[in-house]
Amino acid sequence: MKQLLSKRIQEVPESFIRSILKVANQPDVISFAGGLPSAELFPIDALEKACAKVLKNNGKQALQYASSEGDDQLRRWIAGRYLSQQSLTISPNNILITNGSQQALDLLGKVLLDKGDSIVIERPGYLGAIQAFSLYQPTMHSVSINNQGMILSELEHVLTKHQPKLVYTVPNFQNPTGVSYSQQNREQLVTLVLGSKTLLIQDDPYGELRFSGQKKSNFMSLLPEQTILLGSFSKVITPSFRLGWVVAPDWLIKPLVIAKQAADLHTNYFSQRIIFQYLQDNSIDLHIEKISQFYASKKAAMMQSIKQYFPASVTVAESEGGMFLWLTLPVGVSAMALFDQAIKQKVAFVPGKPFYIGDDEVDNTLRLSYVTMDEVAINKGIKVLADCINQILANTKRG
Ligand SMILES: Cc1ncc(COP(=O)(O)O)c(C=O)c1O
Numbered sequence: 132m133k134q135l136l137s138k139r140i141q142e143v144p145e146s147f148i149r150s151i152l153k154v155a156n157q158p159d160v161i162s163f164a165g166g167l168p169s170a171e172l173f174p175i176d177a178l179e180k181a182c183a184k185v186l187k188n189n190g191k192q193a194l195q196y197a198s199s200e201g202d203d204q205l206r207r208w209i210a211g212r213y214l215s216q217q218s219l220t221i222s223p224n225n226i227l228i229t230n231g232s233q234q235a236l237d238l239l240g241k242v243l244l245d246k247g248d249s250i251v252i253e254r255p256g257y258l259g260a261i262q263a264f265s266l267y268q269p270t271m272h273s274v275s276i277n278n279q280g281m282i283l284s285e286l287e288h289v290l291t292k293h294q295p296k297l298v299y300t301v302p303n304f305q306n307p308t309g310v311s312y313s314q315q316n317r318e319q320l321v322t323l324v325l326g327s328k329t330l331l332i333q334d335d336p337y338g339e340l341r342f343s344g345q346k347k348s349n350f351m352s353l354l355p356e357q358t359i360l361l362g363s364f365s366k367v368i369t370p371s372f373r374l375g376w377v378v379a380p381d382w383l384i385k386p387l388v389i390a391k392q393a394a395d396l397h398t399n400y401f402s403q404r405i406i407f408q409y410l411q412d413n414s415i416d417l418h419i420e421k422i423s424q425f426y427a428s429k430k431a432a433m434m435q436s437i438k439q440y441f442p443a444s445v446t447v448a449e450s451e452g453g454m455f456l457w458l459t460l461p462v463g464v465s466a467m468a469l470f471d472q473a474i475k476q477k478v479a480f481v482p483g484k485p486f487y488i489g490d491d492e493v494d495n496t497l498r499l500s501y502v503t504m505d506e507v508a509i510n511k512g513i514k515v516l517a518d519c520i521n522q523i524l525a526n527t528k529r530g
Pocket of ligand 1: 166230231232233234257259301306334335336362363364365370373374375
Protein backbone atom coordinates (compact mmCIF):
# COMPACT_ATOMS: atom_id res chain seq x y z
CA MET A 132 0.00 0.00 0.00
CA LYS A 133 3.00 2.26 0.36
CA GLN A 134 2.74 3.08 -3.34
CA LEU A 135 -0.35 5.10 -2.45
CA LEU A 136 1.86 7.70 -0.81
CA SER A 137 2.45 10.86 -2.80
CA LYS A 138 5.87 11.38 -4.37
CA ARG A 139 5.98 14.57 -2.37
CA ILE A 140 5.97 12.86 1.02
CA GLN A 141 8.24 10.04 -0.10
CA GLU A 142 10.98 12.57 -0.81
CA VAL A 143 10.80 14.34 2.54
CA PRO A 144 13.60 13.34 4.92
CA GLU A 145 12.46 12.02 8.29
CA SER A 146 13.55 14.35 11.05
CA PHE A 147 16.69 12.66 12.31
CA ILE A 148 16.55 14.86 15.38
CA ARG A 149 13.06 13.69 16.29
CA SER A 150 14.32 10.10 16.04
CA ILE A 151 17.27 10.94 18.28
CA LEU A 152 14.99 12.67 20.75
CA LYS A 153 13.08 9.45 21.31
CA VAL A 154 16.27 8.01 22.81
CA ALA A 155 17.60 11.26 24.25
CA ASN A 156 14.44 12.08 26.18
CA GLN A 157 14.67 8.96 28.33
CA PRO A 158 15.08 10.11 31.93
CA ASP A 159 18.50 8.54 32.55
CA VAL A 160 20.10 10.13 29.48
CA ILE A 161 22.17 13.32 29.72
CA SER A 162 20.87 15.01 26.62
CA PHE A 163 22.51 17.85 24.77
CA ALA A 164 20.41 16.85 21.75
CA GLY A 165 17.08 18.63 21.86
CA GLY A 166 16.41 22.28 21.31
CA LEU A 167 14.13 22.17 24.32
CA PRO A 168 13.89 25.37 26.34
CA SER A 169 14.64 24.93 30.01
CA ALA A 170 11.37 23.85 31.64
CA GLU A 171 12.48 25.33 34.97
CA LEU A 172 11.77 28.75 33.56
CA PHE A 173 8.31 28.14 32.18
CA PRO A 174 6.13 30.79 33.87
CA ILE A 175 3.69 28.20 35.19
CA ASP A 176 2.04 30.27 37.94
CA ALA A 177 1.66 33.33 35.73
CA LEU A 178 0.15 31.22 32.92
CA GLU A 179 -2.22 29.57 35.39
CA LYS A 180 -3.43 33.01 36.46
CA ALA A 181 -3.70 34.23 32.86
CA CYS A 182 -5.64 31.10 31.91
CA ALA A 183 -8.11 31.53 34.80
CA LYS A 184 -8.57 35.20 33.97
CA VAL A 185 -9.29 34.52 30.29
CA LEU A 186 -11.85 31.85 31.16
CA LYS A 187 -13.49 34.03 33.79
CA ASN A 188 -13.60 37.28 31.83
CA ASN A 189 -13.79 36.14 28.21
CA GLY A 190 -14.56 32.42 28.35
CA LYS A 191 -17.30 32.39 25.75
CA GLN A 192 -15.20 34.23 23.20
CA ALA A 193 -11.95 32.45 24.03
CA LEU A 194 -13.45 29.01 23.46
CA GLN A 195 -15.08 29.90 20.14
CA TYR A 196 -13.77 29.70 16.53
CA ALA A 197 -11.80 32.80 15.69
CA SER A 198 -10.20 34.69 12.80
CA SER A 199 -7.60 33.04 10.57
CA GLU A 200 -5.27 36.03 10.82
CA GLY A 201 -5.00 35.66 14.58
CA ASP A 202 -6.08 37.65 17.62
CA ASP A 203 -6.02 41.39 16.85
CA GLN A 204 -4.69 42.36 20.26
CA LEU A 205 -1.86 39.86 20.02
CA ARG A 206 -0.94 41.05 16.51
CA ARG A 207 -0.88 44.63 17.77
CA TRP A 208 1.32 43.56 20.67
CA ILE A 209 3.78 41.87 18.27
CA ALA A 210 3.87 44.99 16.07
CA GLY A 211 4.55 47.08 19.20
CA ARG A 212 7.38 44.78 20.19
CA TYR A 213 9.05 45.17 16.77
CA LEU A 214 8.85 48.92 17.27
CA SER A 215 10.21 48.96 20.82
CA GLN A 216 12.93 46.35 20.34
CA GLN A 217 14.02 46.83 16.74
CA SER A 218 12.66 50.24 15.71
CA LEU A 219 10.62 48.56 12.97
CA THR A 220 7.24 49.95 11.98
CA ILE A 221 5.06 47.00 11.06
CA SER A 222 1.31 47.04 10.59
CA PRO A 223 -0.59 44.36 12.55
CA ASN A 224 -2.36 43.68 9.22
CA ASN A 225 0.92 42.31 7.90
CA ILE A 226 1.17 39.79 10.74
CA LEU A 227 -0.35 36.32 10.57
CA ILE A 228 -0.39 34.21 13.75
CA THR A 229 0.71 30.65 13.03
CA ASN A 230 1.04 27.32 14.77
CA GLY A 231 4.62 28.03 15.82
CA SER A 232 7.01 29.53 13.31
CA GLN A 233 7.29 26.01 11.94
CA GLN A 234 3.85 26.39 10.36
CA ALA A 235 4.91 29.69 8.84
CA LEU A 236 7.67 27.80 7.00
CA ASP A 237 5.12 25.33 5.66
CA LEU A 238 2.70 28.07 4.59
CA LEU A 239 5.48 29.97 2.84
CA GLY A 240 6.42 26.79 0.98
CA LYS A 241 2.79 26.27 0.04
CA VAL A 242 2.20 29.73 -1.40
CA LEU A 243 5.60 30.41 -2.94
CA LEU A 244 7.12 27.18 -4.17
CA ASP A 245 6.42 25.08 -7.22
CA LYS A 246 8.30 21.89 -7.92
CA GLY A 247 11.83 22.65 -9.07
CA ASP A 248 11.90 26.29 -7.88
CA SER A 249 15.28 27.27 -6.52
CA ILE A 250 15.71 28.26 -2.90
CA VAL A 251 18.73 28.97 -0.72
CA ILE A 252 19.23 27.47 2.69
CA GLU A 253 22.15 27.82 5.08
CA ARG A 254 24.88 25.18 5.22
CA PRO A 255 24.57 23.84 7.86
CA GLY A 256 20.91 24.77 8.16
CA TYR A 257 17.82 24.35 10.33
CA LEU A 258 16.48 20.88 9.72
CA GLY A 259 12.86 21.86 10.28
CA ALA A 260 13.05 24.36 7.43
CA ILE A 261 14.71 21.86 5.12
CA GLN A 262 11.95 19.40 5.96
CA ALA A 263 9.11 21.92 5.61
CA PHE A 264 10.29 23.22 2.24
CA SER A 265 11.05 19.69 0.96
CA LEU A 266 7.32 18.96 0.76
CA TYR A 267 7.06 21.48 -2.07
CA GLN A 268 9.91 19.84 -3.99
CA PRO A 269 12.13 22.86 -4.61
CA THR A 270 15.73 22.64 -5.75
CA MET A 271 17.70 23.53 -2.64
CA HIS A 272 21.02 25.31 -2.91
CA SER A 273 22.97 25.48 0.28
CA VAL A 274 25.23 28.43 0.97
CA SER A 275 27.89 27.97 3.64
CA ILE A 276 27.96 30.06 6.76
CA ASN A 277 30.93 30.84 8.96
CA ASN A 278 31.27 32.94 12.11
CA GLN A 279 30.63 36.12 10.10
CA GLY A 280 27.45 34.91 8.39
CA MET A 281 26.79 33.73 4.84
CA ILE A 282 29.74 33.28 2.51
CA LEU A 283 28.77 36.03 0.12
CA SER A 284 30.71 34.81 -2.90
CA GLU A 285 28.79 31.52 -2.70
CA LEU A 286 25.50 33.38 -2.31
CA GLU A 287 26.25 35.66 -5.25
CA HIS A 288 27.01 32.65 -7.42
CA VAL A 289 23.70 30.97 -6.57
CA LEU A 290 21.73 34.22 -7.00
CA THR A 291 23.20 34.83 -10.44
CA LYS A 292 22.98 31.26 -11.66
CA HIS A 293 19.62 30.15 -10.22
CA GLN A 294 17.58 33.28 -9.33
CA PRO A 295 16.17 31.59 -6.21
CA LYS A 296 12.70 32.55 -5.01
CA LEU A 297 13.88 32.80 -1.45
CA VAL A 298 16.91 32.85 0.77
CA TYR A 299 16.22 31.32 4.19
CA THR A 300 18.32 32.69 7.05
CA VAL A 301 18.54 32.45 10.83
CA PRO A 302 20.92 35.39 11.35
CA ASN A 303 20.76 35.49 15.16
CA PHE A 304 22.21 32.59 17.16
CA GLN A 305 21.56 30.23 14.32
CA ASN A 306 20.27 26.71 14.65
CA PRO A 307 22.44 24.59 14.53
CA THR A 308 25.65 26.62 14.90
CA GLY A 309 24.76 29.36 17.41
CA VAL A 310 26.62 31.91 15.26
CA SER A 311 25.23 35.31 14.23
CA TYR A 312 25.72 37.23 11.01
CA SER A 313 27.94 40.29 11.53
CA GLN A 314 26.57 43.74 10.76
CA GLN A 315 28.83 43.99 7.72
CA ASN A 316 27.73 40.60 6.43
CA ARG A 317 24.06 41.61 6.72
CA GLU A 318 24.61 44.86 4.88
CA GLN A 319 26.59 43.21 2.08
CA LEU A 320 24.14 40.32 1.79
CA VAL A 321 21.31 42.78 1.31
CA THR A 322 23.10 44.57 -1.53
CA LEU A 323 23.25 41.24 -3.37
CA VAL A 324 19.52 40.60 -3.00
CA LEU A 325 18.26 44.17 -3.41
CA GLY A 326 16.12 44.75 -6.49
CA SER A 327 16.04 41.05 -7.47
CA LYS A 328 12.97 38.79 -7.43
CA THR A 329 14.34 36.97 -4.40
CA LEU A 330 12.75 37.13 -0.95
CA LEU A 331 14.86 37.07 2.19
CA ILE A 332 13.44 35.18 5.16
CA GLN A 333 14.68 36.09 8.62
CA ASP A 334 13.66 33.32 10.99
CA ASP A 335 14.37 34.60 14.48
CA PRO A 336 13.27 32.41 17.38
CA TYR A 337 16.43 33.07 19.42
CA GLY A 338 17.15 36.75 18.69
CA GLU A 339 16.09 38.04 22.09
CA LEU A 340 18.26 35.53 23.96
CA ARG A 341 21.45 37.57 23.79
CA PHE A 342 24.14 37.09 26.46
CA SER A 343 26.84 39.39 25.12
CA GLY A 344 27.81 41.56 22.15
CA GLN A 345 25.74 44.09 20.23
CA LYS A 346 22.35 43.70 18.61
CA LYS A 347 22.61 43.74 14.78
CA SER A 348 20.22 45.13 12.16
CA ASN A 349 17.09 43.22 11.32
CA PHE A 350 16.95 42.43 7.59
CA MET A 351 13.56 44.17 7.47
CA SER A 352 15.25 47.49 8.22
CA LEU A 353 17.85 46.94 5.49
CA LEU A 354 15.61 45.41 2.82
CA PRO A 355 11.98 46.23 3.71
CA GLU A 356 10.37 45.33 0.38
CA GLN A 357 11.84 41.86 0.11
CA THR A 358 12.04 40.63 3.69
CA ILE A 359 9.76 38.17 5.47
CA LEU A 360 10.07 37.83 9.23
CA LEU A 361 9.26 34.80 11.32
CA GLY A 362 8.87 34.97 15.09
CA SER A 363 7.91 32.69 17.93
CA PHE A 364 6.92 32.59 21.58
CA SER A 365 8.40 29.09 21.89
CA LYS A 366 11.80 30.03 23.24
CA VAL A 367 10.76 33.03 25.34
CA ILE A 368 7.54 31.77 26.98
CA THR A 369 6.60 28.19 26.09
CA PRO A 370 6.74 25.98 22.97
CA SER A 371 3.68 23.88 23.81
CA PHE A 372 1.19 26.66 23.03
CA ARG A 373 2.50 26.51 19.44
CA LEU A 374 2.38 30.23 18.88
CA GLY A 375 4.45 31.91 16.23
CA TRP A 376 3.92 34.42 13.45
CA VAL A 377 4.96 35.58 10.02
CA VAL A 378 5.34 39.18 8.87
CA ALA A 379 4.85 39.51 5.12
CA PRO A 380 4.12 42.27 2.59
CA ASP A 381 0.52 42.97 1.49
CA TRP A 382 0.70 40.91 -1.71
CA LEU A 383 1.83 37.84 0.24
CA ILE A 384 -0.17 38.03 3.46
CA LYS A 385 -3.53 37.34 1.76
CA PRO A 386 -2.37 34.09 0.07
CA LEU A 387 -0.79 33.05 3.37
CA VAL A 388 -4.13 33.59 5.13
CA ILE A 389 -5.89 31.50 2.47
CA ALA A 390 -3.34 28.71 2.91
CA LYS A 391 -3.79 28.99 6.67
CA GLN A 392 -7.58 28.68 6.32
CA ALA A 393 -7.13 25.56 4.23
CA ALA A 394 -4.68 24.08 6.71
CA ASP A 395 -6.41 24.60 10.05
CA LEU A 396 -8.85 27.56 9.94
CA HIS A 397 -6.89 29.35 12.66
CA THR A 398 -4.28 28.92 15.35
CA ASN A 399 -5.50 27.79 18.78
CA TYR A 400 -7.40 30.87 19.93
CA PHE A 401 -7.46 29.94 23.60
CA SER A 402 -3.65 29.89 23.75
CA GLN A 403 -3.49 33.22 21.90
CA ARG A 404 -5.75 34.78 24.53
CA ILE A 405 -3.77 33.27 27.41
CA ILE A 406 -0.45 34.49 26.02
CA PHE A 407 -1.89 37.94 25.45
CA GLN A 408 -3.21 38.05 29.02
CA TYR A 409 0.17 36.87 30.28
CA LEU A 410 1.87 39.64 28.32
CA GLN A 411 -0.51 42.20 29.81
CA ASP A 412 0.07 41.14 33.39
CA ASN A 413 3.79 40.34 33.35
CA SER A 414 7.02 41.90 32.15
CA ILE A 415 8.30 39.90 29.20
CA ASP A 416 11.53 41.89 29.37
CA LEU A 417 12.21 40.68 32.91
CA HIS A 418 11.36 37.13 31.91
CA ILE A 419 13.65 37.20 28.87
CA GLU A 420 16.40 38.70 31.02
CA LYS A 421 15.98 35.82 33.47
CA ILE A 422 16.14 33.21 30.68
CA SER A 423 19.18 34.88 29.11
CA GLN A 424 21.10 35.00 32.39
CA PHE A 425 20.24 31.38 33.14
CA TYR A 426 21.30 30.19 29.68
CA ALA A 427 24.44 32.32 29.76
CA SER A 428 25.56 30.60 32.96
CA LYS A 429 24.86 27.17 31.45
CA LYS A 430 26.79 28.08 28.34
CA ALA A 431 29.70 29.23 30.50
CA ALA A 432 29.57 25.93 32.40
CA MET A 433 29.64 23.96 29.16
CA MET A 434 32.50 26.03 27.74
CA GLN A 435 34.43 25.54 30.97
CA SER A 436 33.99 21.74 30.86
CA ILE A 437 34.89 21.67 27.15
CA LYS A 438 38.09 23.59 27.92
CA GLN A 439 38.87 21.30 30.81
CA TYR A 440 38.27 17.93 29.16
CA PHE A 441 38.28 18.17 25.35
CA PRO A 442 41.45 17.88 23.29
CA ALA A 443 42.56 21.29 21.97
CA SER A 444 41.98 20.05 18.42
CA VAL A 445 38.21 20.31 18.96
CA THR A 446 36.99 23.81 18.03
CA VAL A 447 33.84 25.63 19.15
CA ALA A 448 32.09 28.28 17.03
CA GLU A 449 31.78 31.74 18.58
CA SER A 450 28.28 32.40 19.94
CA GLU A 451 26.75 35.32 21.84
CA GLY A 452 23.37 33.82 22.70
CA GLY A 453 20.65 31.32 21.90
CA MET A 454 20.79 27.68 22.89
CA PHE A 455 23.52 25.90 20.93
CA LEU A 456 27.22 25.31 20.55
CA TRP A 457 28.68 23.97 17.31
CA LEU A 458 31.76 21.84 17.56
CA THR A 459 34.19 20.67 14.93
CA LEU A 460 36.09 17.50 15.75
CA PRO A 461 39.54 16.76 14.36
CA VAL A 462 39.30 15.55 10.75
CA GLY A 463 38.80 11.81 10.70
CA VAL A 464 36.81 11.72 13.93
CA SER A 465 33.26 10.92 12.93
CA ALA A 466 30.51 12.58 14.96
CA MET A 467 28.25 9.64 14.09
CA ALA A 468 30.80 7.24 15.59
CA LEU A 469 31.02 9.52 18.62
CA PHE A 470 27.23 9.48 18.92
CA ASP A 471 27.16 5.66 18.85
CA GLN A 472 29.75 5.48 21.62
CA ALA A 473 28.28 8.26 23.74
CA ILE A 474 24.72 6.99 23.67
CA LYS A 475 25.93 3.66 25.09
CA GLN A 476 27.03 5.73 28.06
CA LYS A 477 23.75 7.60 28.13
CA VAL A 478 24.94 10.88 26.69
CA ALA A 479 23.21 12.30 23.61
CA PHE A 480 23.86 15.13 21.16
CA VAL A 481 23.08 15.77 17.50
CA PRO A 482 25.74 14.87 14.93
CA GLY A 483 26.14 17.59 12.30
CA LYS A 484 25.42 15.46 9.26
CA PRO A 485 21.64 15.92 9.03
CA PHE A 486 22.06 19.70 8.94
CA TYR A 487 23.82 19.47 5.57
CA ILE A 488 21.78 18.53 2.54
CA GLY A 489 23.12 16.02 0.06
CA ASP A 490 26.57 16.47 1.49
CA ASP A 491 27.97 13.32 2.96
CA GLU A 492 31.55 14.32 3.43
CA VAL A 493 30.94 16.53 6.47
CA ASP A 494 31.07 14.09 9.31
CA ASN A 495 33.08 15.82 12.02
CA THR A 496 30.68 18.46 13.32
CA LEU A 497 28.08 18.30 16.06
CA ARG A 498 25.54 20.42 17.90
CA LEU A 499 25.32 20.66 21.67
CA SER A 500 22.39 22.29 23.40
CA TYR A 501 23.40 23.69 26.78
CA VAL A 502 19.99 24.79 28.06
CA THR A 503 18.20 21.61 29.09
CA MET A 504 20.64 20.00 31.54
CA ASP A 505 21.81 21.34 34.90
CA GLU A 506 25.44 22.26 35.44
CA VAL A 507 26.38 19.00 37.19
CA ALA A 508 24.96 16.98 34.30
CA ILE A 509 26.68 19.28 31.79
CA ASN A 510 30.04 18.63 33.43
CA LYS A 511 29.44 14.89 33.61
CA GLY A 512 28.16 14.64 30.02
CA ILE A 513 31.03 16.66 28.57
CA LYS A 514 33.53 14.48 30.43
CA VAL A 515 31.93 11.36 28.90
CA LEU A 516 32.09 12.93 25.42
CA ALA A 517 35.73 13.88 25.95
CA ASP A 518 36.61 10.33 26.98
CA CYS A 519 34.84 8.99 23.88
CA ILE A 520 36.67 11.45 21.61
CA ASN A 521 40.02 10.56 23.15
CA GLN A 522 39.28 6.89 22.71
CA ILE A 523 38.33 7.36 19.03
CA LEU A 524 41.50 9.42 18.50
CA ALA A 525 43.62 6.72 20.15
CA ASN A 526 41.99 4.01 18.00
CA THR A 527 42.53 6.09 14.84
CA LYS A 528 46.22 6.50 15.68
CA ARG A 529 46.59 2.80 16.40
CA GLY A 530 44.70 1.91 13.21
C1 LIG B 1 15.48 28.20 13.50
C2 LIG B 1 14.16 27.68 13.96
N1 LIG B 1 13.06 28.05 13.31
C3 LIG B 1 11.85 27.61 13.69
C4 LIG B 1 11.70 26.76 14.76
C5 LIG B 1 10.32 26.29 15.12
O1 LIG B 1 9.88 26.88 16.27
P1 LIG B 1 8.34 26.98 16.70
O2 LIG B 1 7.53 26.29 15.66
O3 LIG B 1 8.26 26.32 18.01
O4 LIG B 1 8.04 28.43 16.75
C6 LIG B 1 12.82 26.35 15.47
C7 LIG B 1 12.69 25.42 16.60
O5 LIG B 1 13.58 24.94 17.20
C8 LIG B 1 14.09 26.82 15.06
O6 LIG B 1 15.22 26.46 15.68
